Amino acid sequence: MHGELRTSTSAALLSDAQWRRSRHSGAIGNCVEVAALDEGEVAVRNSRDPQGPALLYTRAEMAAFVAGAKDGEFDDFLR
Template identity: 55%
Template sequence: MHDFENGIPATQISGVEWTKSTYSNPSGNCVELARLPGGDVALRNSRDPGGPALVYTREEIAMFLHGAKDGEFDGMVGQS
């Protein structure tokens, strides 16, 4: 079993499939997620695939996705 810490360089996470939203724009401004061995989920900036990855538990990602689907974070991308 692997133990990945927050901020680990994404290049040190091997054997996983990074997934990017189909809503990502052509310049790649998006985040990518990968399921890690053991069930945790890593998140990285698609513009910096070798940069740091944040690691969350499956439950943390599930709660975030529920909130996003319910529109709880819509104000984060509202008009400035």
């Protein structure tokens, strides 16, 4: 990131990204996709809008989110 704070970017700048989604995602494309970037960031986008913007997070931010999800911190969103 070279001292710059980036929180989102366009699909054109991520054309080489290798996007992944959970195997638990629905077949109709209603899921979140993630891509590890060379700069050490993690890009997150909505699979229904692959040409739309992607949010960028540090690996530490994503690790904190995943740990919280595994601990059930976000289970109340599913009710």
